Amino acid sequence: IVKFEALSPAEFFRRNREIAGFSNPTRAIYQTIRELVENSLDATETFKILPSIKIYIDYADQSRNWVSVYVEDNGIGIPGDEIPNVFGRVFYSSKYRIKQHRGIFGLGAKMVVLYAQSTTNTPITVRSAPLKSDIIYEYQLMIDITKNEPVIVSQKTFENRYGWHGTAIKVVLEGDWPKAKRRIEEYLRRTAMVAPYAEFVLRGPDEDDAIKIPRVTTKMPDPPEEGLPHPKSVDVELIKQLIQRDPNMPLLEFLVENFDGVGETIAKTFLDFVKLPPDMPVGKLVNDELVNFVTKMREFNGWRRPRADWLSPIGEDILAEGVRFVLRPEVVFTVTRKPSSYMGNPFIVEAALAWGGAIEPGDKPIIYRFANKVPLIYDEGNDVVRKVVDEIDWTQYKVKFPAPLAIVVHICSTKIPYASAGKEAIAEVPEIESEIRNAVREVARKLRLYITRKEKEQELLMK
Amino acid sequence: IVKFEALSPAEFFRRNREIAGFSNPTRAIYQTIRELVENSLDATETFKILPSIKIYIDYADQSRNWVSVYVEDNGIGIPGDEIPNVFGRVFYSSKYRIKQHRGIFGLGAKMVVLYAQSTTNTPITVRSAPLKSDIIYEYQLMIDITKNEPVIVSQKTFENRYGWHGTAIKVVLEGDWPKAKRRIEEYLRRTAMVAPYAEFVLRGPDEDDAIKIPRVTTKMPDPPEEGLPHPKSVDVELIKQLIQRDPNMPLLEFLVENFDGVGETIAKTFLDFVKLPPDMPVGKLVNDELVNFVTKMREFNGWRRPRADWLSPIGEDILAEGVRFVLRPEVVFTVTRKPSSYMGNPFIVEAALAWGGAIEPGDKPIIYRFANKVPLIYDEGNDVVRKVVDEIDWTQYKVKFPAPLAIVVHICSTKIPYASAGKEAIAEVPEIESEIRNAVREVARKLRLYITRKEKEQELLMK
Numbered sequence A, B: 001i002v003k004f005e006a007l008s009p010a011e012f013f014r015r016n017r018e019i020a021g022f023s024n025p026t027r028a029i030y031q032t033i034r035e036l037v038e039n040s041l042d043a044t045e046t047f048k049i050l051p052s053i054k055i056y057i058d059y060a061d062q063s064r065n066w067v068s069v070y071v072e073d074n075g076i077g078i079p080g081d082e083i084p085n086v087f088g089r090v091f092y093s094s095k096y097r098i099k100q101h102r103g104i105f106g107l108g109a110k111m112v113v114l115y116a117q118s119t120t121n122t123p124i125t126v127r128s129a130p131l132k133s134d135i136i137y138e139y140q141l142m143i144d145i146t147k148n149e150p151v152i153v154s155q156k157t158f159e160n161r162y163g164w165h166g167t168a169i170k171v172v173l174e175g176d177w178p179k180a181k182r183r184i185e186e187y188l189r190r191t192a193m194v195a196p197y198a199e200f201v202l203r204g205p206d207e208d209d210a211i212k213i214p215r216v217t218t219k220m221p222d223p224p225e226e227g228l229p230h231p232k233s234v235d236v237e238l239i240k241q242l243i244q245r246d247p248n249m250p251l252l253e254f255l256v257e258n259f260d261g262v263g264e265t266i267a268k269t270f271l272d273f274v275k276l277p278p279d280m281p282v283g284k285l286v287n288d289e290l291v292n293f294v295t296k297m298r299e300f301n302g303w304r305r306p307r308a309d310w311l312s313p314i315g316e317d318i319l320a321e322g323v324r325f326v327l328r329p330e331v332v333f334t335v336t337r338k339p340s341s342y343m344g345n346p347f348i349v350e351a352a353l354a355w356g357g358a359i360e361p362g363d364k365p366i367i368y369r370f371a372n373k374v375p376l377i378y379d380e381g382n383d384v385v386r387k388v389v390d391e392i393d394w395t396q397y398k399v400k401f402p403a404p405l406a407i408v409v410h411i412c413s414t415k416i417p418y419a420s421a422g423k424e425a426i427a428e429v430p431e432i433e434s435e436i437r438n439a440v441r442e443v444a445r446k447l448r449l450y451i452t453r454k455e456k457e458q459e460l461l462m463k
């Protein structure tokens, strides 16, 4: 007898938490901290606030490996009425937009709650004050796993006497801090490499467990704007959803209003190309004509290229400062490539090459990978960046191994094609791979110039 | 202004299809075929039916890269009233049980429908007849993505005149058959390696595109039974759900009825250990007492070890036949290890070592990885099997590279810890890693014995 069942999204991720990175108590505490820190960075830097983030870890019950994790930021806070869903409903997010953020899935904060609840049955405590709010909201929440809904265990408000804004979260979970400590410190150091305008305090449970990462600049990249989808990124479902909003809208207006890279002239040219009248109500587009319309949108080569206003690359100077501070090399070369796109999604690749100084010589380059400023630490074996760097013939750039060489690659996009919900590796996309190759070669050429000049100086000194 | 949204599971996976393996048209047609073939194998072999599976691929519209994929099996079919949810509701499955299956997520068939619908806007056609059914059901279905519900486009029944049973599925999607063809053929060959009792016909769109993989044995492993969770695998949420079913049940009975490895004597010993009365109604277990109960269940060492009746390993003989047929080596050694467990989930590792014959000599062993009889083809770089095989010093086993050596590793479990929803790699679990190491060493020792004997024979011949 075969018995069929449906699961709520919360139940699915409770049972399959490995696919979101919570595979064991060591990795779980690492993933908890990174999901919360990434939310804090999205809530500060995207809004031109210099991030100040505190991370306090304490032993809650050492006999059971229980740790309490506290993360506090000075970000834009969460509106009081949104706090329950933000932490209690899987697939709930403010980042389902065409805009560069670290977050993408609407899952991270919920995985933290699911994992903590499954291991310690304790609620998450959230305190938050939006900008200019007179009130500080405090909730204790759990998830009703069968319904995928928040359960409010307690709720109170305080007068916001000192004009605080931000979010503070406390959660108790089963986690192996001693085993995870190294990775978490490394994660924060790498985060600082690409966000040198952020300050972090990490305070662990033991006396000597404190790390202070100061801000080394107040320069921040311009935050991204919110965009519209590009015609090359559409699929049938998206078009259907857009048509639903106003089926009477004329085709011409539909194209101009809803898509990036489409002005009136271009829209008219496209409508000629597909042989449809500009004033036809878009709701009349159905079945095979609709599919054809979508296919032709992706095929048409007359659209303007996807804009990069929805992106916020680190920038060559800020990236150099971050790499200099963390790796302390003899010299750093950086490049921010021109915007490119894959399937209508704009992306930018940035690379840094650090040489000498405090960098340990190795048999191959040390690699630091980032996607939307998030350090990717696990799963390097499969990642396209490792593949590209290993395929380069470094002797062409005057590098003989062992050599003190580190490569930093950052890909930012409105849609990072993550290979899994744990955000550790990027799926194979040919356009991205080729841009990474170009970026690494560009900084490698700068290194070759530097090495050549140093060799010439050496020769002159010898005479 | 920050705008919050909720997504249905269908919408989430439509937008993030890369985390389920549908990252581009080449990989999408591969993933489509594997999801359907894995469902067909689960519907046959689990019920002692010798699998016969047909896979027909045709060009539906070459100008748009549209292919039609047809998969038919002779399995137990799908009950007529369940067909809509099976294909139209994400997180719907008959495999959310304690039992070894290829399926685990309740997502595969839905991803096929989502991808096809997003690229061609055409419904999936499903025809199915359960065992001994007088009726054949036929549906045309799509998914209402916003609601995560099936949309029945058409529905009919036929008289089942010839007593057919099984399922036939036809779907039209954007897919790059020429690029995917090699990988799909390799996938089928590897599937046959661990299921030599199954027959496959793969017929592509071009004249010469036909592969017939015949059955080479009618011996099948015993199918798994359905089990109960083991106490070491529980978390708080699971216990809460079990308590809900009958809060008045006495603790002793609750333990004996709901868990594997728990008889009355053991249950009494455990209740002494946690100092709780055997007749206490389980619903009285709340808050910290409940969490303590769960923690102690995982800590207690008196449970019987997890049973392997819920598993269905390939078996040393069947595995040898499959490897011999596909790789045509000079010699094969196989081992099926004793059952082991991780976090209360039983698992068995099986390994085969194939040497010489038609195997190409290489600089390191060729690896074939399987999880619950599913070939893992992508993402080898990160997989624990590659790591274990590379760490072995093969000279200890009289192997000098280049050498014609292939290693097959199969892990079967009631819960395979997949690293992502695309089922290509396994997350790191220490117990599994150590069992893989033991299995590979065991077959390596058999190879060393063989090589030593051959050397001695050579010496005798020389004299």
Ligand SMILES: Nc1ncnc2c1ncn2[C@@H]1O[C@H](COP(=O)(O)OP(=O)(O)OP(=O)(O)O)[C@@H](O)[C@H]1O
Binding pocket: A035, A039, A040, A043, A073, A075, A076, A077, A078, A086, A092, A093, A094, A095, A102, A103, A104, A105, A106, A107, A108, A109, A110, A166, A167
């Ligand atoms: N510290 C914070 N400050 C302000 N808003 C926050 C904070 N943490 C979470 N949020 C809000 O809650 C939402 C849900 O967070 P969650 O981490 O679950 O998903 P996400 O960040 O959108 O995506 P991802 O799953 O990829 O992390 C965010 O989109 C954001 O709007």
Ligand SMILES: Nc1ncnc2c1ncn2[C@@H]1O[C@H](COP(=O)(O)OP(=O)(O)OP(=O)(O)O)[C@@H](O)[C@H]1O
Binding pocket: B035, B039, B040, B043, B073, B075, B076, B077, B078, B086, B092, B093, B094, B095, B096, B102, B103, B104, B105, B106, B107, B108, B109, B110, B166, B167
């Ligand atoms: N060919 C088939 N024959 C019989 N039953 C099938 C067939 N295909 C699918 N099913 C049923 O539909 C359910 C859903 O299939 P689906 O592939 O979506 O999920 P799953 O196989 O349970 O898990 P996974 O997502 O890991 O593949 C299965 O559990 C099974 O009960």
Ligand SMILES: [Mg+2]
Binding pocket: A035, A038, A039, A103, A104, A107, A108, A109
């Ligand atoms: Mg997040």
Ligand SMILES: [Mg+2]
Binding pocket: B035, B038, B039, B103, B104, B107, B108, B109
């Ligand atoms: Mg399946």
